[in-house]
Amino acid sequence: MAESTQTQTLLKQRNYPLIFTFSLLLIFVTFLLIYNPQPQNPIATSDFSDFTRPSTFPPVSSPSRILSNNDSAVTDISDDNSGTVDDDSAIENRDLAVGVKWELCKELGAVDYIPCLDNWNAIGKLRSRRHMEHRERHCPVPSPRCLVPLPKGYRTPVLWPKSRDMIWYNNVPHPKLVEYKKDQNWVVKSSDYFVFPGGGTQFKNGVNRYIDSIQKCLPVIEWGKKTRVMLDVGCGVASFGGSLLDRNVITMSFAPKDSHEAQIQFALERGIPAMLSVIGTQKLTFPDNSYDLIHCARCRVHWDADGGKPLMELNRILRPGGYFIWSATPVYRSDERDKEVWKSMVALTEAICWKAVVKTFLDSSKVGVVIYQKLVSSSCYVNRRENNPPLCGSGNRPNNSWYVPLESCLIPLPGDSYKWPSPWPxxxxxxxxxxxxxxxxxxxxxxxxxxxxxxxxxxxxxxxxxxxxxxxxxxxxxxxxxxxxxxxxxxxxxxxxxxxxxxxxxxxxxxxxxxxxxxxxxxxxxxxxx
The missing domain is CATH 3.40.50 (Rossmann fold)
Incomplete structure (x- = not known):
């Protein structure tokens, strides 16, 4: 009688969704009792085997060895996981469910594996490394299809903005940079964390003082208004770009995967925009005339190398009217080597019609900087004594720079009709x-x-x-x-x-x-x- 009363109440209240859901539940339970009388694991892999489509992918072969720089012996990183879930077994069960064979990458350095940058077989066959060819992309064929494991002890990353100042040590367990850059205040290890004090090779007294000094010596830069998009070449742990975020400047920080262990990995874990790249023999993967400002603080790029191609690549991606800030020892030291580098830089910047608008010594950082500006009009190109470097052809030149060799020419400038983007935002x-x-x-x-x-x-x-x-x-x-x-x-x-x-x-x-x-x-x- 009570059940009948409750049912009538539900109908009077027009609680039809609840009635419908309850009915479905009853039907589902009845179905299980009829067709599944024996208790068994409801999510066993075999239950799905008849419903999976066969894979259209080719059979997976064992991935190529991922070797360290010194070709150390290969170790199985899963051997230490006694008492934990067997990752290989779990993956094998999932393979049956989706019809694709996957396995963990088990080679040395697998937690940091980047297929197109860690192809040691291809790198070992290079005829030259003079122009950083070994830091460029060399993608394996076929691509490895193993799953990259997590570092041992990996934890959920520290949340932004705290992550800008500290990250978990176990997430990026690379301590060499602490020792290598200990006198420059890049990064220190503190308990379970890496801590980033905001120092750098050219701003040992703090990155914010360095940024303020640049604004003071060239106010027209207007951080976060006129200057919004910046490129930091050879960025270290990206403290420069990270600090500029507070000023509404977004910086693409880049560096190669090289002896400065995991600098880009540190930057990304901190929550700062960064990517692995190098100015070698190929163009950077950016369009022409894109960056408002480019920065290099002791970035270890020989701008006059190979006839000045590296600097001409910066000229390509720097927006007309934009600035290049170079903070390096040739700007302010007078030993013979630095004097020769400075002499070459002066000749090259004059040849590409860059104007030195500031050359000064920053008291806050005890370093010198020179700031160049790219012109808007091509009139300077026309009036040069020598057409060297020449102007690039004016045909249908694609913006796309994917796997395109560096050029020894200057892209034409737009002229007086060029319009700088509106102020941010x-x-x-x-x-x-x-x-x-x-x-x-x-x-x-x-x-x-x-x-x-x-x-x-x-x-x-x-x-x-x-x-x-x-x-x-x-x-x-x-x-x-x-x-x-x-x-x-x-x-x-x-x-x-x-x-x-x-x-x-x-x-x-x-x-x-x-x-x-x-x-x-x-x-x-x-x-x-x-």
Missing amino acids: DRLIDIPPTLSTERNAEETFKGDTKHWSALVSEVYLGSVGINWSTVRNVMDMNAGYGGFATALINLPLWVMNVVPIHEPDTLSAIFDRGLIGVYHDWCESFNTYP
Whole structure:
């Protein structure tokens, strides 16, 4: 009688969703009792074997050896996991469920494995390393398909902004940099943490004083207004770029994977934009005329090497009217070697028509800097005594710099009609100066911005179960005009905008908006740490 009364009450209240859910539950339990009378593991792998499609991938062979620089013996990093879950067994069970064979990378250094930068077989066959060929991309064929393991003792990363100052030691267990740079205040080990005091090779007294000194000697830089997008060459642990975030400057910090152990890995763990790259024989994966400012503090690049190609590459990606800050010993020391380097730099910058607007000694850091400005008009090129280096051809020259050799020429300048992007933050939503002149381009750009703004606010921020307070770095694998990054701009995170090389080239517009990004081919691995 009580049950009948409760049922009538539910019907009177029109609680139909509850009734429907309860009915489904009864049907499901009845089904289990009829078709599964024997108790067994409900998620056993064998239960799924008849429902999985056969893999369309080729059989996986054992991945090539990942060797250290000294070709040490290979060790199995899973041997220490006694008493823990058998990762290989778990992966094998999942393999059966999805029809693909996966296995953990077990070779020495597997936790830091980057396929296209750690291909020691290809690197060993290089005829020359003079131009940093061994630090460039050499992707293995076929690509390894093992899963990179976590470092032993890995923990959930420290949240931003605390992570800028300290990270877990076990997440990036590379202590050599502590000893190597101990007199420069880069990083120190404290208990279970690496701590970053904000020092650097050229700013031992603190990076913020160094930044203030630059603004003081050249106020027109206007950090976070006129200067929004910056490139830091040979960035160390990226303290310079990390500090500039407080001034609304987003810095792409880059360095090669070399003897400065894990500097980019430190930067990424700290939550600072960074990537692995080198100025060697190929162009950087950025479009022409993209960066407002480029910085080099003792970055160990020989700008006059190979006929000045490295500096001409900076000239290519530096925005007309933009600045190059060079803080290095040839600027302020007078020994013979530094004097020769300075002499070569003067000759080269004059040849490419860069104007030295500041050359001074920073009392705050006890170092000297020179600041060059790239001109807007090509008139200087025309009036040179020698056409060396020459202007690049004016044909259909692609912006895309993926696997393109460095050039010994200067890209033409736009002239007096050139327009610098609007001050930040207006440039984020203004029409980019480099937007395609094709029909409907402006309408498409505005529509993309509106689309992502609505999608992020209505779906991403509330309906996908992401705790955005724990997210610091995001990658947009097909960025378009950067609409997704624009919609996330008020969150405490940064976005790496990737424009695939087979998609329309919109990367210049992304930089015009005050965002950062790169070209990439997703058939190959990305230049970053696991």
